[in-house]
Amino acid sequence: MENVVSVLNLKKTFDKKPVLSGISFDVPRGEIFGFLGPNGSGKTTTIRILLGLLRPDSGSALVFEQPLETSDKTRARVGVLLENNGLFDKLTAYENLKYYAELYGIPDVEERIRELLAFTDLTSRKDTLVGTFSTGMKRKLGIARAILHRPEVLFLDEPTSTLDPEAQKMVRDLIVHLSGDESMTVFLSSHNLDEVQKICSRVAILHGGTIKALDSVENLRKNSGVTNVRITLSDSSQVNEARSVVSKIPTVTDFKEIEEGFSVTLSDSSASPVISGLCSAGIAIEEVVKDKRSLEDIYIDVMREEA
Amino acid sequence: MNPILVVAKKEMKQIAKNRSMLIGIVLFMGVFGGMTSIGAILSVIEGDAESIVALLDSLMMYLVLVLGVFSGYFLSSQAFLGEKTGGTIETLLCSPLPLRDIWLGKVIGVMIPSYAIALLIAGILVALSNTAADFLVLPSVVMILFILAVVPVYIACAVGILGFVQLLLGMKENQIINIVLIIGFIAAISVFDSFVTEGLIVMSAAVVGAMFILGILLLGIIGYMTRILNREKIVTTLP
Numbered sequence A: 001m002e003n004v005v006s007v008l009n010l011k012k013t014f015d016k017k018p019v020l021s022g023i024s025f026d027v028p029r030g031e032i033f034g035f036l037g038p039n040g041s042g043k044t045t046t047i048r049i050l051l052g053l054l055r056p057d058s059g060s061a062l063v064f065e066q067p068l069e070t071s072d073k074t075r076a077r078v079g080v081l082l083e084n085n086g087l088f089d090k091l092t093a094y095e096n097l098k099y100y101a102e103l104y105g106i107p108d109v110e111e112r113i114r115e116l117l118a119f120t121d122l123t124s125r126k127d128t129l130v131g132t133f134s135t136g137m138k139r140k141l142g143i144a145r146a147i148l149h150r151p152e153v154l155f156l157d158e159p160t161s162t163l164d165p166e167a168q169k170m171v172r173d174l175i176v177h178l179s180g181d182e183s184m185t186v187f188l189s190s191h192n193l194d195e196v197q198k199i200c201s202r203v204a205i206l207h208g209g210t211i212k213a214l215d216s217v218e219n220l221r222k223n224s225g226v227t228n229v230r231i232t233l234s235d236s237s238q239v240n241e242a243r244s245v246v247s248k249i250p251t252v253t254d255f256k257e258i259e260e261g262f263s264v265t266l267s268d269s270s271a272s273p274v275i276s277g278l279c280s281a282g283i284a285i286e287e288v289v290k291d292k293r294s295l296e297d298i299y300i301d302v303m304r305e306e307a
Numbered sequence B: 001m002n003p004i005l006v007v008a009k010k011e012m013k014q015i016a017k018n019r020s021m022l023i024g025i026v027l028f029m030g031v032f033g034g035m036t037s038i039g040a041i042l043s044v045i046e047g048d049a050e051s052i053v054a055l056l057d058s059l060m061m062y063l064v065l066v067l068g069v070f071s072g073y074f075l076s077s078q079a080f081l082g083e084k085t086g087g088t089i090e091t092l093l094c095s096p097l098p099l100r101d102i103w104l105g106k107v108i109g110v111m112i113p114s115y116a117i118a119l120l121i122a123g124i125l126v127a128l129s130n131t132a133a134d135f136l137v138l139p140s141v142v143m144i145l146f147i148l149a150v151v152p153v154y155i156a157c158a159v160g161i162l163g164f165v166q167l168l169l170g171m172k173e174n175q176i177i178n179i180v181l182i183i184g185f186i187a188a189i190s191v192f193d194s195f196v197t198e199g200l201i202v203m204s205a206a207v208v209g210a211m212f213i214l215g216i217l218l219l220g221i222i223g224y225m226t227r228i229l230n231r232e233k234i235v236t237t238l239p
Ligand SMILES: Nc1ncnc2c1ncn2[C@@H]1O[C@H](COP(=O)(O)OP(=O)(O)OP(=O)(O)O)[C@@H](O)[C@H]1O
Pocket: A014, A015, A019, A037, A038, A039, A040, A041, A042, A043, A044, A045, A046, B235, B236
């Protein structure tokens, strides 16, 4: 499949302090790509380089196979919402959108503005100065502004960080809609791991100047190598018996007594040795719950490994 | 609409909406204009027709140009530096516009209202002269040419160089260099004005034509200089 974004061995140093020390990844068309990493890890820097706002020291960062700094036409196919919303406080919501609509030369200006104001729930504030908007309202208008010209790829730098839960959901739904119905490619940096887990097809975790993980959330979970299983026993008095059975199984690394049963940590993803062991010892099982490791667990692991 | 004009239109709209800035400019103009011209006006208040026309011409040449350039100075800081302090420039830099078109759009958007203010001042000077005299006082043809051709070009030069510097440099450097530039501009106009007053230069259509050509050349040089601007320089000098 065609790659919309391709980053190869990208390096960037600020005042002798390396921020990116050779990162590589691709984002194919139609993907929602989550870009994670702690504060100061270089997410915004990577996005700025991709957008042609900063120059790489070495390596390349291309969008539609072009460096955006010099390719005016390609920039027209890109939508951006950076940390700054790109809105003018002294202009109204309508005037702001109209300005960008004319800048990109979109054909159906009035209709498109009406559609996006309605979508972001800002129709009634159309003629209000943006300077009087709340932070979240500005962010929503910023999103409308970013997709005004129907870009093929959308770069979002922490789009929901200032939004209330309802607005966060609105933005999440919008991203899923844009990627699905309008086959837009979305490059999303975020600290909201729950959100990323919900909508991103693939994620990269940036830390210490390199990419520590790059895969689908599903694969990261599968390959993270550790699984937790909670087992409720029909007769909780059998828990000590269960302990002696289970602790003989080589993949079990941890055993913890809990209410009505126990929980074990496994060094691989299979719980069947535990279940069959208990069954053949005649211990009746009421319920088995395999805890899916969340993206947050994986993220924390990656950070710990680094430390 | 051409994207350069879209940028220019937006700058003008923002200027028109920034009342406090406009009031500040008007107050400045009133005080500066009054202080510069009051002595001269008093000295010829009883004078003959010829001296009143001569006074009007000399006041116009100096005040219209100086105050037009001053307007450009005040208004450019919102259009260029303001977009850096407000952070909106990054989004604008992601648009399809080449850097020079962004610069040019802003120069046009600041130059037009600055020139409008200059014309307004010219109008006020003519009106004041006519209230002082009991016959119709009009500026000379050379002066009209000067106001129509020379003034807008030099306002554009001032805005162009200020805008260029504001995009290129960081906040601290800008605070110093902008003031140095505006003082340089005003000093150059004052020197030229004193040459005219002392009769070293006699204003004629040829002199106006030469000034116009020089201004256009200067503008071309400034436009050429914008080559050294790049997006990274702008983004890394954001506050
Ligand atoms: N223009 C610059 N000059 C000097 N250093 C910079 C510049 N821009 C970024 N940095 C440094 O580069 C590092 C990465 O910054 P960046 O903004 O890319 O991080 P981030 O991952 O986006 O962080 P956050 O999650 O807080 O948004 C930081 O240490 C920052 O101080």
